[in-house]
Amino acid sequence: MAAYYVRSGAAGAGTGADWANAYTTLAAALSGKAAGDVFYVSEDHAESQASTLTLTSPGTAANPCKILCVNHLGTVPPVSADLRTTATMTTTGNVSIIFAGSAYCRGLIFSAGNGAGTSNLHITSSDSMWVFEKSSLRIGSTGGGTVGMSTGITMMLRLIDTTVRFGNVAQGFSVFAGTIQWHNTANAIVAGGSIPTTMFKFTSSRSGSVELRGVDLSAVGVGKTIFDNAASNGPYACTMIDCKIDAAVTISGNPFAPSATFVDVWRVGASGVNYAQARYRYAGNLVQETTIVRTGGASDGTTPISWKITTTAGATWFEPFECPPIAIWNDTTGSAVTATIEGIWGGGAVPNDDEIWVEAEYLGDASSPMATFVNDSKANVLAAAAGQDAGSGTWGGSTTKFKLAVILTPQQKGWVLLRVKAAKVSSTFYVDPKVTLS
Incomplete structure (x- = not known):
């Protein structure tokens, strides 16, 4: 394992050997390196370009590279106290940022585009895994664009305490053929952008999954939907656990086919309750009920609850709506x-x-x-x-x-x-x- 330094303001030889001779771009630093290498990015790093920015990590899922924002005036090599969250990587115009290979990235802000067209933040290579912690993924263009994945298969995007921002209501997440996990993120939507009409879009006939745990999506409100159910794609398995949402948001509709989107929701709501849950399937849906309840029946210890099951025209004896166990x-x-x-x-x-x-x-x-x-x-x-x-x-x-x-x-x-x-x-x-x- 080798360590390299990246700082846009460096004026030395550009070898990455130390801060004085740091690489000035992350793409150059990643080129020709090995799985497991570490890349220290200065807290004042501000990289911008007007063409597609492709970041190809030589890491693998078993041995990802580490890309860490740190204080360049701190300890060498950096220690925990030197970790920062302020380095920026930006493209201008209608330009995307592409991720390939596998990496763990901490403390960087990625902003794709500032034009009126389409810009994406995508993982595009098969078997890739990118983990972003205490980072931010943003689309600055005001046309189309998504955060997520495209082109490849078996891809993983994992967000930990990482926020997003979008530039148009038609944008959102793209779950192409892989998994998106989003965990432990307060105020997950950065203010100042647009709130997508549909947060998670399913864009291929392949399969994928979304898992949200401890994510605050309360900025996604009336007239908005969290999980797409209209497109003829799938199957996609979606889970929300212990998340905060707006009371007026639509979590999902009933999927269009038995093998399309599956959505399960546990302890998700807008108020301080611990019993809110829901399930959405082709044959019907389930939500918690607090009025039509049985005396002495199920309770969270304070509030009596029952399950309200509403079937669709697609329910049959062969393919019924099935409640959680x-x-x-x-x-x-x-x-x-x-x-x-x-x-x-x-x-x-x-x-x-x-x-x-x-x-x-x-x-x-x-x-x-x-x-x-x-x-x-x-x-x-x-x-x-x-x-x-x-x-x-x-x-x-x-x-x-x-x-x-x-x-x-x-x-x-x-x-x-x-x-x-x-x-x-x-x-x-x-x-x-x-x-x-x-």
């Missing part, structure tokens, strides 16, 4: 156990067992962890449907109570996973995600 620990072995979930809806009569049912996954084999499945739906595709049993308890709304119950015989102690499935088209059900074992 409800886990409950079971200590019984060798004897039958009944797992029950209560629900309510406005259908006037209890729903049939091909309209909503529960499936249990449990340890039914004493000699292996091979799962056993049982459900209370109709027996097969040709079987006649029957009504579910009437439910019990007091609910805060709707009309017709029902219950979903399955009998299982565990052979080992362990978690039982229950998944409610709904197949009646264009219908609304409320279920209490508190399981009773008896």
Whole structure:
């Protein structure tokens, strides 16, 4: 591993050997180097060019290069106290910044373009991984453009405490054929730019994923959508966990096809609650409910909750909307156990067992962890449907109570996973995600 120095104001030999002889551009510093090399970029580095800026790291995913903004007046070689966040790399006109290879980059601000056309910040080479920490990725052009990836496959863009800014509402993130992870970022959208109409765009028929954890997207408000669901692309798996959003933002719509975008949301909201969640699928969606709830049912310790399931016209018995699993620990072995979930809806009569049912996954084999499945739906595709049993308890709304119950015989102690499935088209059900074992 070798170390090199980069400072736009250096006037020496340009060998990168020290600050006096530093490279004046990062692209030149990266050229001809080896995986794992370290590049120290001065805190007053201000690099700008009017042509495409391509940064090709010689690093690999297993041995990425490190690009670190540091105080050039500090310790040599730099130590933790010398880390800074002020170096800038800019292109002017309608010009992009391209990333290739694999690198960890800390404390740099990348600004692509300042014209009226299209500028991008893209990873473009297959099997590349760029990790940005305490950095900022910005598009200054006011036309098109995206932050993310294009052209290659199996690419990774990871943002840690890293902000973004866009120059037009048509911009946003591009998830081409890889993974975007964005973690631990307060005030994630830099003020002074435009808020994209759609934050994450899915732009190929390949697969990819987005994971947001601890990201403040509250600047993305009314009239905006976080995850694209309109384009005929995918499949893409999207997860938001422990994030802050505006109360008026649309997280996602229902995907256009069964194998398109999957969106799961946990503890995400605009106010100080810890129970907000949602799921978006082709066959329907799920959100938390705090009014039509069952007395004595599920709660976060203070607020009673239920799950509101709304199916689409695409729901079928073969491809129902499937709720997240409800886990409950079971200590019984060798004897039958009944797992029950209560629900309510406005259908006037209890729903049939091909309209909503529960499936249990449990340890039914004493000699292996091979799962056993049982459900209370109709027996097969040709079987006649029957009504579910009437439910019990007091609910805060709707009309017709029902219950979903399955009998299982565990052979080992362990978690039982229950998944409610709904197949009646264009219908609304409320279920209490508190399981009773008896």
